[in-house]
Amino acid sequence: MKVIHRTIVASAIALCMAPAVQAQELVVGFTRDADTLDPANHRNRETETIIRNIYDGILTRASDMQIHPEIAESYTQVSPTVYDFTIRSGITFHDGSSLTVEDVKFTLDRVILEGGMGDGQTSPRGSLLGPVESVEIVDDSTIRITLSEPWPLLPAMLPHQQIVSQAHVEEVGSAGMATQAMGAGPFRLADWRRGDSVILERFDDYYGGATGIPEAGPACVERVIFQVIPESASRVAALLSGDVHIINELPPHSMNQVENSPNAQVMTVNGTRSFFLAMNNEGDIFDDVRVRQAVAHAIDRDLIIDRILGGTATKIDGIMSPDAFGKNPDLPEYEFNPERSRELLAEAGYPDGISVTLDTEGALRDTAEAIASLMTNAGITTRVQVGEGTLLTQKWRTQGGEKEGDMYLTSWGNSTLDPFDIFVPTHRTNDRGNSAGYSNPELDALLDEAGAELDRERRGELYQQAEALVNAEVPYVYLWVPQDIYGVSTRLSNWSPSPDSRINLHRACLD
Amino acid sequence: MTFTRFLERLLQLIPVLLGVSVIVFVMMALTPGDPVQIMIGDQIVTPEQEAQMRRDLGLDRPVVERFFVFLGNALQFDFGQSFYHRRPVAEVILERLPATIELTVVAMLIALFTAIPLGVLAAVRKNSIFDRIATVGGLLGVSLPGFWFGILLLMLFAVHLNLLPVAGRINYGISQGITPYTHFLLIDTLLNGRFDAFRNALAHIILPAITLGLPMTAILMRVTRTAMLEVLRADYVTFAQAKGLSRQRILWRHALKNALIPTVSVAAIETGSLLGGNMIIETVFGWPGLGRLVVESIFVRNYPLVQAAVLLYAVIYVMLNFFADILYTILNPRVKL
Numbered sequence: 001m002k003v004i005h006r007t008i009v010a011s012a013i014a015l016c017m018a019p020a021v022q023a024q025e026l027v028v029g030f031t032r033d034a035d036t037l038d039p040a041n042h043r044n045r046e047t048e049t050i051i052r053n054i055y056d057g058i059l060t061r062a063s064d065m066q067i068h069p070e071i072a073e074s075y076t077q078v079s080p081t082v083y084d085f086t087i088r089s090g091i092t093f094h095d096g097s098s099l100t101v102e103d104v105k106f107t108l109d110r111v112i113l114e115g116g117m118g119d120g121q122t123s124p125r126g127s128l129l130g131p132v133e134s135v136e137i138v139d140d141s142t143i144r145i146t147l148s149e150p151w152p153l154l155p156a157m158l159p160h161q162q163i164v165s166q167a168h169v170e171e172v173g174s175a176g177m178a179t180q181a182m183g184a185g186p187f188r189l190a191d192w193r194r195g196d197s198v199i200l201e202r203f204d205d206y207y208g209g210a211t212g213i214p215e216a217g218p219a220c221v222e223r224v225i226f227q228v229i230p231e232s233a234s235r236v237a238a239l240l241s242g243d244v245h246i247i248n249e250l251p252p253h254s255m256n257q258v259e260n261s262p263n264a265q266v267m268t269v270n271g272t273r274s275f276f277l278a279m280n281n282e283g284d285i286f287d288d289v290r291v292r293q294a295v296a297h298a299i300d301r302d303l304i305i306d307r308i309l310g311g312t313a314t315k316i317d318g319i320m321s322p323d324a325f326g327k328n329p330d331l332p333e334y335e336f337n338p339e340r341s342r343e344l345l346a347e348a349g350y351p352d353g354i355s356v357t358l359d360t361e362g363a364l365r366d367t368a369e370a371i372a373s374l375m376t377n378a379g380i381t382t383r384v385q386v387g388e389g390t391l392l393t394q395k396w397r398t399q400g401g402e403k404e405g406d407m408y409l410t411s412w413g414n415s416t417l418d419p420f421d422i423f424v425p426t427h428r429t430n431d432r433g434n435s436a437g438y439s440n441p442e443l444d445a446l447l448d449e450a451g452a453e454l455d456r457e458r459r460g461e462l463y464q465q466a467e468a469l470v471n472a473e474v475p476y477v478y479l480w481v482p483q484d485i486y487g488v489s490t491r492l493s494n495w496s497p498s499p500d501s502r503i504n505l506h507r508a509c510l511d
Numbered sequence: 512m513t514f515t516r517f518l519e520r521l522l523q524l525i526p527v528l529l530g531v532s533v534i535v536f537v538m539m540a541l542t543p544g545d546p547v548q549i550m551i552g553d554q555i556v557t558p559e560q561e562a563q564m565r566r567d568l569g570l571d572r573p574v575v576e577r578f579f580v581f582l583g584n585a586l587q588f589d590f591g592q593s594f595y596h597r598r599p600v601a602e603v604i605l606e607r608l609p610a611t612i613e614l615t616v617v618a619m620l621i622a623l624f625t626a627i628p629l630g631v632l633a634a635v636r637k638n639s640i641f642d643r644i645a646t647v648g649g650l651l652g653v654s655l656p657g658f659w660f661g662i663l664l665l666m667l668f669a670v671h672l673n674l675l676p677v678a679g680r681i682n683y684g685i686s687q688g689i690t691p692y693t694h695f696l697l698i699d700t701l702l703n704g705r706f707d708a709f710r711n712a713l714a715h716i717i718l719p720a721i722t723l724g725l726p727m728t729a730i731l732m733r734v735t736r737t738a739m740l741e742v743l744r745a746d747y748v749t750f751a752q753a754k755g756l757s758r759q760r761i762l763w764r765h766a767l768k769n770a771l772i773p774t775v776s777v778a779a780i781e782t783g784s785l786l787g788g789n790m791i792i793e794t795v796f797g798w799p800g801l802g803r804l805v806v807e808s809i810f811v812r813n814y815p816l817v818q819a820a821v822l823l824y825a826v827i828y829v830m831l832n833f834f835a836d837i838l839y840t841i842l843n844p845r846v847k848l
Binding site: 025036041042043044114122124193196223225234237391393 | 551
């Protein structure tokens with residue numbers, strides 16, 4: 001009897017203490033608030049990170065960046081400019097209504113059509129769908145997207161568009177969509193305290209998310225809060241004190257502090273932004289490939305990654321991230337060798353070295369100074385000149401216009417991890433991001449061929465060839481891809497960071 | 512002060528605001544950086560798409576025309592759409608304003624209620640250990656950078672002692688069911704009779720308010736001390752002592768009232784500067800106020816929002832000075848407005 005009595009008391013105490021009494025609440029210490037909760041009305045990465053827990057897309061990416069059908073069941077490419085998507089049946093929005101092909105067409109039309117948002121407003125996200133010309137309903141379960149020209153990026157770019165309910169948009173209007181989010185994602189909006197937090201609650205009728213990623217079903221945690229904490233030291237404090245469970249943009253200098261804490265750990269993932277040094281290929285000095293090679297040999301990337309970036313970057317020998325599609329894994333490395341630099345300079349007719357100016361913006365000043373001192377040691381006397389970001393892009397990304405200046409330390413983001421989005425703009429003759437002013441008809445032909453190639457494998461091979469070609473010519477010195485660093489509570493499981501900085505909390509659990 | 516005098520002061524606001532709007536507009540126009548380019552980032556867009564985005568934001572028109580459109584609309588309290596939030600600027604600002612006002616008022620109260628007694632005590636016990644500690648403390652208070660002091664407080668009270676939260680205004684769970692009558696959480700929680708939520712809101716505001724109010728505390732304490740020392744040397748204080756009034760009565764009733772005159776004007780100006788301090792403190796403590804919104808908006812060249820917010824700051828600043836003047840006449844009847 002006594003034993004039973006004790007057991008009851010013990011269970012009662014255990015019940016009182018059980019965390020089940022409180023809603024299981026996962027808090028993300030996040031750098032920035034959402035600008036809006038309307039998936040069609042923003043141009044901001046953090047906003048998208050939050051929105052994508054409320055809304056699902058036709059396609060999505062897993063944390064390994066592979067593309068998976070989400071609201072779609074499958075998709076096929078009918079011709080270079082036509083794609084068909086089969087939409088799953090049985091998906092419901094948070095208000096209980098069914099998601100139909102009409103909703104999908106409505107969503108995409110809202111983004112691509114001029115004035116598509118209503119009230120004469122055009123979505124700022126239209127350009128993310130490039131040459132999408134029209135969206136048609138083929139039958140009850142099929143949507144056809146037609147492009148005005150071949151665009152291999154379509155599947156990689158579709159995860160950036162989230163499906164809205166036509167009835168809901170018509171009810172609340174585009175202005176209402178900014179605050180009244182209602183999607184088909186794993187969480188529904190509970191409250192948005194502007195500037196403070198976005199509070200989401202589990203959607204119990206969730207269909208389960210992407211096919212091909214295991215463990216479908218409603219989300220694990222009951223509530224998710226994106227708590228805005230812009231200052232990195234405060235985000236770290238919130239993680240260490242247990243107030244939050246995930247923080248983004250953990251500064252490298254705080255990694256030790258987090259690692260040493262018993263209740264938190266560091267997680268890293270290669271980001272999607274490549275850093276490089278553009279040399280003015282049109283100028284008198286850098287039109288000689290030997291001088292460009294001399295620069296490549298002069299920079300000790302390992303040293304800079306170790307000392308300035310806290311070891312949180314991955315070296316690259318071509319423009320693309322090691323995780324990107326079409327990356328050539330066998331590119332030769334220009335190893336750090338200042339003696340070789342001096343020899344190459346002498347061969348190029350500069351036995352006494354050269355003097356150059358290195359442009360960069362304020363945020364990269366430390367890195368630029370380090371590069372300059374390494375180059376100066378190798379006979380390339382370098383002066384760093386800090387400028388304002390947009391003025392520098394105007395000066396360097398001239399798209400064929402005349403270019404002044406010697407070198408430019410800069411970067412290019414590639415959230416699709418597809419060469420089309422980074423290799424082409426930075427290397428094709430007179431393209432948008434071609435800061436080096438590099439022009440090589442052979443490369444242009446390769447890039448154009450790859451852009452129109454339907455066979456994915458063949459397309460990858462073409463980009464690999466192109467990277468090998470560029471590696472020998474070094475129009476840029478390729479530096480590194482920084483890692484995205486997250487601080488994570490040891491209570492968190494089933495979550496890993498994603499290179500596109502998406503924080504998908506569908507499967508994340510807390511113990 | 513007569514009503515006409517009051518109206519006159521109010522009318523003086525007009526040239527000030529006009530001047531401020533011209534300056535802000537010109538400064539934003541001259542700041543390098545293009546909102547459309549910042550929005551596009553590295554994405555591939557065609558020139559037509561870029562032109563379309565520019566048209567949508569009204570940036571395709573010449574600067575002078577944009578200024579007069581802005582001015583004309585502002586006169587009707589229409590400040591345009593925020594480029595990023597894609598909602599009316601006034602709406603975005605108004606929803607962030609209560610948090611900033613609440614933080615500023617609490618910081619100011621903390622400053623007043625610590626600085627004045629400390630200043631008086633320091634003056635009364637001139638050159639004592641207490642006075643020296645207060646002097647050094649005051650110096651530190653003025654010179655410590657707010658963001659550093661704030662993070663120090665966070666590491667101590669949030670991480671090591673685990674007593675106070677790091678960011679936000681109130682916990683979501685505890686704030687359920689509170690009707691926002693005023694949007695000032697400390698007041699709303701009390702009006703709803705929710706003491707648990709009040710405690711939670713207080714725990715959230717205390718560290719940012721102390722950090723924000725620290726420089727003001729230090730300055731006010733110095734001012735009060737100096738003013739008090741001067742007043743204590745005055746003939747009427749000697750006379751009051753001779754008359755046999757109690758020391759406490761002389762100090763708090765007679766001396767302090769006169770010593771407060773400079774303190775009040777300094778406090779008004781300092782309250783204005785709290786608005787500037789807000790930008791940093793709100794960032795450190797993740798406080799959802801206007802200061803942080805303005806900083807973020809400057810970085811992305813969100814012209815309409817910055818223009819409207821700076822105008823609002825100017826109005827608040829002018830009004831504060833105006834109220835200080837009124838208070839001044841009450842404290843010191845010799846001064847007429």
